[in-house]
Amino acid sequence: MTYDSLKKSYKTFIKLLWVTENEDTDKNIVGIFLFAFSVTDYAIKQGYQQLFSEDQIINIYKKIDKDTIKNSQSRKKALITMLTTYPILVNIIRENEPVFEYICEHYIKSPNGLKHYRLFYPNDKRSIYSFFIETHSLHKPLFIVKLYNIIKDSEDFNINQFTELMFTKVPSFYGFDDADEVTDFFIHHIEELSDDSIKKLMEIYNNNNQFKNRYRHSNDMEIIKKHLENEHKEVEKNSTNNDN
8 A cells, every 4th residue: 555545545534534414424334434444453563654744644643633532432432442443643633622622521531541641641741540530520439340450550549548438438328238348348458448538437337227238238338347356456465466
C-alpha cells in the first residue's frame, strides 16, 4: 500500500467512523472501526507517523461532534479504544476541545478510565492519587479494588484515607453490593490500617444499615472481631514483656 493510498483510505474510514451519520454507516460501524483500527496500526508500524500530521486528517478529527460521540456508544467506545491504544492520536483530539473534555469527563474521570489519567493529563502537577481524591465521580465503592490497584503505587497514597473515603460513599439505600465490596477490602487490608482508622471505619459501618443488614454481616463481623481480639492480645503480650 502506497502512502497516498493509505492516506486516502484512512481519511475515508475515520470520516465514516466519527463524522458521517446515516443509517448505512450506523449498521456497519463495527466493521468500519475494525478497518480504521487496522489502518492506524499499519501506519504506525510502517513508520508513517506523518499521516497523523496531515492537515486533512487533523481536520477530520476536528470535525467530530461531541453529540455524535455522546449519542453512540459504539462510536464512543471506538474513539476511546483508538486514543488509549495509539497515544499519538490524543494530541490530535486534544485540539477538538469539546470532544476531548467529554472523553475526559466520561471516561478518564471514571474507575474504568483512571489508569489512562497521565496519558490525557501529562502536565498535571497532581499525582494520580490526588487526582482521585479531588474527582468525586471516581469515588465508587463497587470499584474499590480496581481503584486501589491503579493508585496504590502513588507516592502520596494513604490507605487509611482511601478506605475511610470509600466507606463514607456507601449509600444509605440500595447499597448492599457497595457495602460488600468495601467490607471485603477492609478485611483483606485490615493489618495495613491504623487503629484510629479501624475505629473510624467501624463507626461508619455501625451507623449505616446497608452494612449491618447485609447477608454477609455476621460472617464479616466474626472475621473483623477475631482480628481485633488478636491485636488486643498481642498488645497486652508486648506490654507484659516490656514490664518484665
